[in-house]
Amino acid sequence: MEFLYEYGLFLAKTVTFLVAFAILTALIVGASAKPKNGKGELTIEDLSEQLNNQKRELLNVALDKDAFKAFEKSEKKKSKDKSTEPKKKVFVLNFKGGIDAKEVESLRNEVTAIIQIAESNDKVVVKLESGGGVVHGYGLAASQLARLKQAGLELTVTVDKIAASGGYMMACVSDKFVCAPFAMIGSIGVIAQLPNFNKLLKKNNVEFEQVTAGEFKRTLTMFGENTDTGREKFKQELEQIHALFREHVQSARPKLNVEKVATGETWFGTDALKMGLVDAIQTSDDLLLSLNEEFELYMVTYQNKKGLSDKLGIGASTVLDKITEKILSKSKELYH
Template identity: 45%
Template sequence: MSQWFAEYGLFLAQLVTLGVMILAVLAIAGRAKAGQARSQLRIEELDKRYRARQRQLRLVGLDKKRRKAALKAFKRDDKRRDKRDGAKRPTLWVLDFHGDIKASGTARLAEEVSLILGVIDERDEVAIRLESPGGLVHAYGLAAAQLDRLRDAGVSTTVCIDKVAASGGYMMACCADRLRAAPFAVLGSIGVVAQLPNIHRLLKRHDVDVELLTAGRYKRTLTVLGENTEEGREKFIEELESTHALFKRFVAERRQGLDIDAIATGETWYGSQAVDKGLIDAVGTSEAYLLERMNDARVVTVSLEKRRRLTERLGRAVSLGIEDGLQRIYEALEASGWQRR
């Protein structure tokens, strides 16, 4: 038995050594590729993908004879389609933007817009599937400016919102010529908010002084550590109101005819309500719109994706494997009913 344990221990030591060597090789390879481009362009023709999968469904359950006839019909349809496409069907270019509080995807969006502006035809259209609850003013101002580049270039644009486009997210959305939203998508929140804690009284209670030195009357208005003054509060509110006025003007210029004072209250509405308020033009999902456009246009998704290093991909694979294992254990325990005993 002791011999068996010794051999087993040696085997484990060899396995660990091999694993370390593999990780070292991957790390070296990752450093070697560090100078290469960190993003890659991914393009997919959605209309072709949908057509291929629909054909797969049509073939289900057919016998050999009918399957053969269906395949011939598909070929004839492809020939007619190729002949029709020789006249150059318009293209619907599809972009995606999922925003966080810092609008971190803005740089990627800017590059995608630049690429499309270099190849777009006058009959083409750009659709943006947009999801964002908003965030920092300057970050979303820059993100909205990327969509304004399409407007300034005379490109027909449609924004589709399936879940949420609020605050800075709606600032982006209103840059499009047309807005569509799902029935329960959240829209609006045209307002400005800021909050910060102040622990001055707590510090004072413990005899802690805070020296705040500034040059310029309003270099600091409200602070976290120092004692806030009424003058500072009034100035801070004045700045919020100024930002709100800019926000309202931005939306009003792009959604003409909108009663901006009535909707710029910070409230939100669902898609089925927002269409009556003039916040959007139609109620419907992005999927439905893309399927509709496939009848007369090529529908092409364009995305720049971050190129992960080998070590990153390996780490992600290991992480997903662990998560999957834990999930399976949880499901097994749940199924056994141990929590209810």
């Protein structure tokens, strides 16, 4: 048992040293190798080539040699016929938005890139997933999608999982809005909430001072004593945002009975179609497959470059996880 104790103590010291070394290294690199602000990378993937290769590989296994040769001959003929026609393109974007809508920074670069090279007969498809978030962030994201329409490009938004609140604010500006049968759609409403610690501070004899200029510079506060006047003003501000949200949706979808759906509720895809919130039921996979028959599909992605400190942080975390896992497994071997 004394050996096991000494061995466990040695392992603990080793882990402590490795953790300290990893943290120190990350701090040094972080201070000396900061990523350049505003620098990112635009990548373009040929989705049509990927889909066509998948189809070819499967048919190569499923068909006999003669049938597969006939298929390849047919595809070559189609390719030759298309080579004389103007190439029509569909640019595909992915937007998976969080509460802070920080993804809009990549979206605006993707939209700008497409507008610069797209032709009038090209289209844009946005694969969208978001449960909403901050008003100003999603308002800007919706404006970025509107830029595509203003440039004369047909915009389709497809949702497989959720487009609620700010997500719906974005999706509704499209020329065509399709979603999967069980996608969650709607939530045309506004919510704001915050805790108040004033009673806790009073209980512990802690005073809180807040100085403002302007009657409604601060309506509700986390630490001060809230008033009915402040609550009423805060509610008015939420109602104003809700009114703007309703106007935005009505402008984008004139035939929609906005007052009926602007209750903050969400609907699954099939019911959303009945309500007029979407235009069709279809998964993004089927949509892209159908477009691939006539268009060349390209996935456009803009990503900010990661600094060395970020990469090192990920690497150090992975190493520590592996070390911890090994120590735990070794401990089980020793003590069980």
